Amino acid sequence: MNALAPTGGGGGGGTDDLKEPPKRGRWVPYALLAPGMIWLVVFFLIPMLVQGGTSLQTGGLEKGYEFTWHFSTYWDALQTYYPQFLRSFGYAAAATVMCLVIGYPLAYAIAFKAGKWRGLWLVLVIAPFFTSFLVRTLAWKTILADNGIVVDVLNTLHFTDVTALLGLTEGDRVLATPLAVICGLTYNFLPFMVLPLYASLERIDPRLHEAANDLYADPKTTFRKVTFPLSLPGVVSGTLLTFIPASGDYVNAAWLGSPDTGMAGNVIQTQFLRVLDYPTAAALSFILMLLIVLMVSAYIRKAGTEELV
Amino acid sequence: MSEQQRAGASGDVNLVGLSKSFGSNTVVQPTDLTIPAGSFFAVLGASGCGKTTTLRMIAGLEEPTTGQVLIGGQDVTGLPPYKRPVNTVFQNYALFPHLSVAENVAFGLRRKGRKDVDGPVKEMLELVELGHLGGRKPAQLSGGQQQRVAVARALINHPQVLLLDEPLGALDLKLRRQMQLELKRIQTEVGITFVHVTHDQEEAMTMADTIAVMNGGVVEQLGSPADLYESPRTKFVANFLGQSNLLDTRITGTSGGYLLMDVHGTRMALPVDRTAAQGDQVVMGIRPEKIAIQHASAADSNGNRNRIDGGVIVDSSFIGVSTQYTVRMPWAQEITVFEQNMERDHRLVPGAPVVLHWNPDHGFGLAPEPATASAAVKA
Ligand SMILES: Nc1ncnc2c1ncn2[C@@H]1O[C@H](COP(=O)(O)OP(=O)(O)OP(=O)(O)O)[C@@H](O)[C@H]1O
Numbered sequence: 123m124n125a126l127a128p129t130g131g132g133g134g135g136g137t138d139d140l141k142e143p144p145k146r147g148r149w150v151p152y153a154l155l156a157p158g159m160i161w162l163v164v165f166f167l168i169p170m171l172v173q174g175g176t177s178l179q180t181g182g183l184e185k186g187y188e189f190t191w192h193f194s195t196y197w198d199a200l201q202t203y204y205p206q207f208l209r210s211f212g213y214a215a216a217a218t219v220m221c222l223v224i225g226y227p228l229a230y231a232i233a234f235k236a237g238k239w240r241g242l243w244l245v246l247v248i249a250p251f252f253t254s255f256l257v258r259t260l261a262w263k264t265i266l267a268d269n270g271i272v273v274d275v276l277n278t279l280h281f282t283d284v285t286a287l288l289g290l291t292e293g294d295r296v297l298a299t300p301l302a303v304i305c306g307l308t309y310n311f312l313p314f315m316v317l318p319l320y321a322s323l324e325r326i327d328p329r330l331h332e333a334a335n336d337l338y339a340d341p342k343t344t345f346r347k348v349t350f351p352l353s354l355p356g357v358v359s360g361t362l363l364t365f366i367p368a369s370g371d372y373v374n375a376a377w378l379g380s381p382d383t384g385m386a387g388n389v390i391q392t393q394f395l396r397v398l399d400y401p402t403a404a405a406l407s408f409i410l411m412l413l414i415v416l417m418v419s420a421y422i423r424k425a426g427t428e429e430l431v
Numbered sequence: 432m433s434e435q436q437r438a439g440a441s442g443d444v445n446l447v448g449l450s451k452s453f454g455s456n457t458v459v460q461p462t463d464l465t466i467p468a469g470s471f472f473a474v475l476g477a478s479g480c481g482k483t484t485t486l487r488m489i490a491g492l493e494e495p496t497t498g499q500v501l502i503g504g505q506d507v508t509g510l511p512p513y514k515r516p517v518n519t520v521f522q523n524y525a526l527f528p529h530l531s532v533a534e535n536v537a538f539g540l541r542r543k544g545r546k547d548v549d550g551p552v553k554e555m556l557e558l559v560e561l562g563h564l565g566g567r568k569p570a571q572l573s574g575g576q577q578q579r580v581a582v583a584r585a586l587i588n589h590p591q592v593l594l595l596d597e598p599l600g601a602l603d604l605k606l607r608r609q610m611q612l613e614l615k616r617i618q619t620e621v622g623i624t625f626v627h628v629t630h631d632q633e634e635a636m637t638m639a640d641t642i643a644v645m646n647g648g649v650v651e652q653l654g655s656p657a658d659l660y661e662s663p664r665t666k667f668v669a670n671f672l673g674q675s676n677l678l679d680t681r682i683t684g685t686s687g688g689y690l691l692m693d694v695h696g697t698r699m700a701l702p703v704d705r706t707a708a709q710g711d712q713v714v715m716g717i718r719p720e721k722i723a724i725q726h727a728s729a730a731d732s733n734g735n736r737n738r739i740d741g742g743v744i745v746d747s748s749f750i751g752v753s754t755q756y757t758v759r760m761p762w763a764q765e766i767t768v769f770e771q772n773m774e775r776d777h778r779l780v781p782g783a784p785v786v787l788h789w790n791p792d793h794g795f796g797l798a799p800e801p802a803t804a805s806a807a808v809k810a
């Protein structure tokens with residue numbers, strides 16, 4: 123875009139009235155950007171600087187905190203809490219994969235098979251958002267309750283034996299295990315996966331399927347060579363929209379998990395609100411943010427940003 | 432079946448009672464059609480007459496409401512498109528946007544398990560003059576270039592039957608002529624059956640061995656280009672392929688293989704075997720270039736040619752190789768005449784009284800429209 127503007131002006135030669143419009147409109151982009159910028163400065167940049175400051179303080183609740191460039195807080199936090207970080211990313215990754223596995227067929231069916239019921243299906247996908255995040259997560263406590271129907275069935279089918287072998291459940295229980303946390307995360311973030319997937323699938327011209335069919339591709343090959351590649355932008359944005367908030371989540375782990383399933387978000391919450399060790403909490407937040415940024419940029423580089431933008 | 436027999440029949444396309452309805456709207460009426468293997472078959476017709484729908488049924492992309500499609504004698508009606516030995520050049524190209532031009536062209540070969548696709552793809556792209564653009568994405572091509580990629584993508588598979596849905600519509604005249612020659616050359620060389628849908632009658636006439644003229648979901652007439660032009664059998668064909676003058680007549684008798692008729696008081700003749708109608712009402716058609724025009728004062732007796740006196744030129748336009756006259760008949764009908772510019776008579780200007788005459792063997796007879804309302808109004 124930027125490269126085009128000067129060319130356009132240059133093409134106009136020396137005529138004044140051709141040069142005029144860009145000059146007049148020059149402030150418009152800034153005006154349009156202003157509200158967003160102000161918002162970001164007030165609610166993102168300033169808090170982040172304050173947090174950054176906090177993370178480098180030392181002291182205690184009684185004596186008060188002092189700014190001392192104490193970088194080793196980061197190192198100590200990482201050493202103490204790396205299991206929670208590993209768990210965070212492990213659970214988030216598992217939930218993202220689950221979302222993709224459940225969400226892709228769902229989005230595909232809505233985009234290509236639902237016909238005039240598309241709108242209704244999309245509303246149903248978003249419907250859970252009409253109730254509070256907390257209530258929905260609490261509901262899963264009931265669903266996965268010991269001796270509940272779901273767990274009974276899973277036990278009868280010996281499903282829990284398999285998950286127990288994988289270390290996802292313990293004994294006959296599902297509640298208070300990693301599996302419960304992953305289920306909660308999957309459930310809560312599924313719409314963030316389905317909607318971008320739907321958007322990119324719905325854009326695909328059905329005539330491309332016909333062309334592939336005509337060129338000897340059976341339905342399976344058509345999916346592999348045409349539909350799936352064309353839906354990749356949706357896959358990339360869906361996984362990002364799921365993975366990023368899931369790895370910072372603490373509600374699911376707190377309500378559906380046990381002390382052994384704590385995620386980074388739970389540690390941060392505890393440090394801030396219970397232990398009141400503000401520097402450690404702030405340092406943990408920064409570590410989480412940094413790790414997410416690193417992972418996401420590696421992922422985007424691999425998946426190719428071209429289609430994303 | 433011997434090898435030779437099979438090869439000979441492998442590209443035959445037979446449509447048996449094939450029809451298609453969308454809801455209560457029948458867009459292709461039951462059609463029986465045989466397209467011989469290795470022929471260049473053109474389907475010509477106005478927009479919306481069911482050409483694309485017919486092609487889609489042959490390709491397997493549309494399920495026929497009734498009837499069957501046979502390719503090389505084998506009933507393929509129940510086969511999905513990817514199992515039919517047919518490729519299509521789509522009217523809207525339908526190129527894969529995520530694949531490069533070269534990969535688009537290679538798509539069919541790869542599906543058939545070919546590994547060494549680079550050579551054929553390069554050759555094919557060169558053939559459509561896109562050798563240098565193989566690495567681009569379709570979105571980075573012009574409309575005409577995309578169209579040529581679509582042709583290349585289908586042609587490279589050497590299918591038994593190639594369906595082309597207005598494959599040259601987006602090209603400029605020069606490139607269009609060039610691609611026409613190229614397609615025709617490939618078709619003759621490879622011996623593929625081409626079914627070529629087009630709006631452009633000139634394209635159909637120059638390329639095809641056989642033309643089917645469709646109108647309202649019905650094949651009105653089938654034949655060689657010359658056949659269709661010289662002996663159209665319906666008004667639609669007479670006016671869709673070139674121009675025709677149509678005169679309402681009343682049959683008065685026959686004599687020596689000719690129908691004798693009365694045309695608004697003038698006696699005329701028409702060969703019986705060039706008349707596609709029975710009954711005492713026949714519409715006589717005559718092509719504008721078959722009519723001779725003379726100034727009334729210069730007209731001599733024209734032997735046994737069909738002749739109309741008392742015409743008046745209302746318009747003349749010089750087109751270079753010929754001059755086009757519009758002549759008003761005594762009964763107020765206007766007749767178009769094309770006259771080669773050899774010896775121009777300078778008295779032939781608007782307002783001049785003229786005589787028109789033509790060889791009776793050049794006329795053709797059509798059935799009047801079922802509803803003769805228009806004829807009644809004119810008479
Ligand atoms: N899927 C469909 N549903 C309902 N009607 C359809 C459908 N496809 C085509 N038609 C109708 O069938 C008729 C024939 O369409 P078709 O595409 O075969 O025309 P065509 O001869 O190819 O025209 P053109 O020269 O404009 O491409 C049209 O009136 C069209 O509106």
Ligand SMILES: [Mg+2]
Nearest residue numbers: 482483522596
């Ligand atoms: Mg069409």
